[in-house]
Amino acid sequence: MPSITSLNLTHFHLLLNHVPTIGSVAALGLFIIAFIRRDEGLKLVGLEVLFLIALLTFPAFFTGIAAFSKLRGQPGISEAAIRLHEDVALYGFTWMEFAGFIGWVALWQARRRGRAARGLLNTSFVLLIVAFAVMARAANLGGDIRHPEIGGAAVTIAQAQFLGSKISDVMVNSPWAWPASETVHFLGLSLSFGVLLAINLRILGAMKRVPFAEVHRLLPWGMLGFGLNLITGILFVVGQPKQYIDSAPFYWKVVFLMIAGANFLYLTVFRKAWSDTRGVWTASGADKAMAYVSMFAWLATLYCGRMLPFIGHSF
Amino acid sequence: MGFLTWLESLPLSVWVHESPSVWAQPTVMTLHTMGMGVLVGASWVLDLRLLGISRSIPLSAFRWVFRAVAISLVVNIVTGVLLFMARASLWGTAFPFLLKILLVFASAATLLPLRSYVLQTPDDQVEVSSKARRLAMISIAAWAAAITAGRLLAYTVAG
Numbered sequence: 001m002p003s004i005t006s007l008n009l010t011h012f013h014l015l016l017n018h019v020p021t022i023g024s025v026a027a028l029g030l031f032i033i034a035f036i037r038r039d040e041g042l043k044l045v046g047l048e049v050l051f052l053i054a055l056l057t058f059p060a061f062f063t064g065i066a067a068f069s070k071l072r073g074q075p076g077i078s079e080a081a082i083r084l085h086e087d088v089a090l091y092g093f094t095w096m097e098f099a100g101f102i103g104w105v106a107l108w109q110a111r112r113r114g115r116a117a118r119g120l121l122n123t124s125f126v127l128l129i130v131a132f133a134v135m136a137r138a139a140n141l142g143g144d145i146r147h148p149e150i151g152g153a154a155v156t157i158a159q160a161q162f163l164g165s166k167i168s169d170v171m172v173n174s175p176w177a178w179p180a181s182e183t184v185h186f187l188g189l190s191l192s193f194g195v196l197l198a199i200n201l202r203i204l205g206a207m208k209r210v211p212f213a214e215v216h217r218l219l220p221w222g223m224l225g226f227g228l229n230l231i232t233g234i235l236f237v238v239g240q241p242k243q244y245i246d247s248a249p250f251y252w253k254v255v256f257l258m259i260a261g262a263n264f265l266y267l268t269v270f271r272k273a274w275s276d277t278r279g280v281w282t283a284s285g286a287d288k289a290m291a292y293v294s295m296f297a298w299l300a301t302l303y304c305g306r307m308l309p310f311i312g313h314s315f
Numbered sequence: 316m317g318f319l320t321w322l323e324s325l326p327l328s329v330w331v332h333e334s335p336s337v338w339a340q341p342t343v344m345t346l347h348t349m350g351m352g353v354l355v356g357a358s359w360v361l362d363l364r365l366l367g368i369s370r371s372i373p374l375s376a377f378r379w380v381f382r383a384v385a386i387s388l389v390v391n392i393v394t395g396v397l398l399f400m401a402r403a404s405l406w407g408t409a410f411p412f413l414l415k416i417l418l419v420f421a422s423a424a425t426l427l428p429l430r431s432y433v434l435q436t437p438d439d440q441v442e443v444s445s446k447a448r449r450l451a452m453i454s455i456a457a458w459a460a461a462i463t464a465g466r467l468l469a470y471t472v473a474g
Binding site: 031124179182183185187189190191193194195197198201206210214215217218221280284297299303306307309311 | 316337340341344345348349351352353355356357358359360363369371372373377379382385393458460463465466467469470
């Protein structure tokens, strides 16, 4: 069986890099139509699309780092142009995750109150516009890497000036940055695990008399753990990209993370279970299968991460 | 140090430490991390409930926490002992390791009184006693400290 690392991530980057920009246009369009029509349901759809875009922005970013290592040193490729593209993409990624996070809070709350809170909705809308603008700039700079003929100005910034280089410098040279991030990563994973265990066990039949709405209250704590791990995870990837490129367990980890993230969205908006306020709802076979997939995806994400030094080549 | 060196020289210890197989040290370590996630995560969920999150869930609905904790505790004791045996003379004489073990004992010690509190509290009682709340706060902090100490072992002792 060919290894997952035989995939050419540069191709994936050329595919996925459209998600943050074109996806944002789609989500913004949905929001605008929903605002004009005052359609509460469509606003929620917009928020769900935003969450999925924020999720897919991670592989879009990571495959870019992998593409960098492939293109580096090829004739006609300016390393400074790539680093500038990466920096702007990193800013865009940060804005996008921020928009996705606020959007998720709006979705979570909408499940509880029946409609999305206007303040949260407007905030995620504005954040998404910013994210889109920064991502469009990143996309433009990305085009300059391969297409100097369309008139990109030569980039003349010293390597040490780039944000990516600065993060990498701190992560590699500081005696505490890496260990501290690892520690936070472990705390975050435990928090996420506990919350998802509680929710999935409810679906599988533990806490039977408890309305799903009550376990749903725990979700933001799971999101907190997830957020801590996203931040520290990005610090690892930007800090030491070589540890993750061409690493089969890391590629799989990203795959499982996408499954787990999509499942997290489903648990947030889960309609069937939600309508039950008296604790009489019991899960169907499909719901139970979903709960098992969720727990498997989280365990698999952890497995791939912990195995990075052994079946990958991280230290 | 005779005992620690003897422990380290057992075939099982040598296998965990030196075998190139993924089933040796890598798998034992990964199971230890999975057990940690379930053990600490489940404990924290109960602690959050005791401190006021999802207050309307009756405490008796949290009995599953103790089963999850019991299973993961067994997994982590077994894998922890294996990891200790593999480098017994290193861990047995390292202060940061002993500190970690102390923190794990302190955290785990909160589980028994919390369990009897959960089992004794009637379903219609919403108020949580201040003693149980204090235990929950200790549990959150002590597990966090134990994870921190454990994670930093890779940099302080085994680095």
